[in-house]
Amino acid sequence: MTALRLLVHASAWEAPDIRSYELRQPTGGVLPAFTAGAHVDLTLPSGLVRSYSLVNSQTERHRYVIAIQKDRASRGGSRWLHDNLRVGDLLNVAGPRNNFALDETAPHSVLIAGGIGITPIVSMIDRLEALDRSWELVYCARKRAGAAFLAVLDGKPRVRCNYDEEPGGRMLDILAVVAAAPADAHFYCCGPLQMLETFERVTRHLPRECVHVEYFSAKEAPAREGGFTLVLTKSGREVAVPAGKTILDALKDVGINVAHSCTEGICGTCETRVVEGTPDHRDLILTPEERAANKTMMVCCSGSKSERLVLEL
Numbered sequence: 001m002t003a004l005r006l007l008v009h010a011s012a013w014e015a016p017d018i019r020s021y022e023l024r025q026p027t028g029g030v031l032p033a034f035t036a037g038a039h040v041d042l043t044l045p046s047g048l049v050r051s052y053s054l055v056n057s058q059t060e061r062h063r064y065v066i067a068i069q070k071d072r073a074s075r076g077g078s079r080w081l082h083d084n085l086r087v088g089d090l091l092n093v094a095g096p097r098n099n100f101a102l103d104e105t106a107p108h109s110v111l112i113a114g115g116i117g118i119t120p121i122v123s124m125i126d127r128l129e130a131l132d133r134s135w136e137l138v139y140c141a142r143k144r145a146g147a148a149f150l151a152v153l154d155g156k157p158r159v160r161c162n163y164d165e166e167p168g169g170r171m172l173d174i175l176a177v178v179a180a181a182p183a184d185a186h187f188y189c190c191g192p193l194q195m196l197e198t199f200e201r202v203t204r205h206l207p208r209e210c211v212h213v214e215y216f217s218a219k220e221a222p223a224r225e226g227g228f229t230l231v232l233t234k235s236g237r238e239v240a241v242p243a244g245k246t247i248l249d250a251l252k253d254v255g256i257n258v259a260h261s262c263t264e265g266i267c268g269t270c271e272t273r274v275v276e277g278t279p280d281h282r283d284l285i286l287t288p289e290e291r292a293a294n295k296t297m298m299v300c301c302s303g304s305k306s307e308r309l310v311l312e313l
């Protein structure tokens with residue numbers, strides 16, 4: 001991911017708890033290109049790194065637009081940004097990277113968004129419309145008043161909103177949405193963990209290449225069981241990973257720095273080639289097939305099932 005120092009050019013409320021921020025080069029000019037579904041990583045002054053999806057059109061090269069929901073359970077990321085980030089500030093930004101790319105050849109795309117999970121979807125709709133592809137969106141929020149970006153979605157005939165806390169409202173039946181779609185559709189889901197788990201369960205029977213999921217937080221804890229040895233092919237070093245440490249921790253302890261960002265297995269920055277051994281995959285990036293192939297792993301969160309793990313480092 002490209003390291004950038006960007007200016008907060010503008011900011012606006014999109015819903016009572018959600019603010020958008022428009023980031024630009026301080027001197028104007030072009031930003032690295034991105035594709036719909038991509039995210040950037042912000043590094044906060046505390047060192048925390050947080051990933052946010054790009055909301056704007058991939059045709060725009062002069063700005064990145066992100067939207068941040070103030071999370072009541074925030075560990076300091078969204079709360080700090082809401083309370084401190086102001087127009088005119090400079091931010092360290094890495095990006096963009098896309099783990100949630102559109103299959104632009106799909107005959108039909110079914111987009112399912114929950115809450116702040118609408119952010120990558122807004123950019124994807126822009127792209128699907130530009131390509132004149134067939135798509136539909138089901139957008140879930142507790143209440144209409146809390147739903148962001150309705151101004152750009154309202155009035156589009158392919159958008160259906162589901163407000164489960166409005167009078168008469170109920171949770172979206174994701175199984176019914178999937179069952180009603182054409183057989184050759186591709187499915188995309190971005191939203192809270194519970195929604196993503198339901199989505200993955202009801203799409204389990206579909207070909208993997210038709211199912212696309214974007215996680216914003218880890219599903220399981222990083223592997224810290226330790227008790228194995230890393231053999232590094234480039235440096236020729238051996239590094240023991242003790243209990244209580246991740247692979248990334250153990251490498252840092254001996255002065256080996258692997259590029260990383262989220263440290264939760266959701267951004268893909270720390271992906272490392274596996275030469276030999278069996279990783280204990282804990283990330284949310286690799287598909288089941290990629291996990292089984294054991295060609296790469298995310299060293300921030302995954303461990304090892306074998307006593308020796310040979311990595312291309």
Ligand code: FES
Nearest residue numbers: 261263268270300
């Ligand atoms: S640092 Fe994000 S996946 Fe490892």
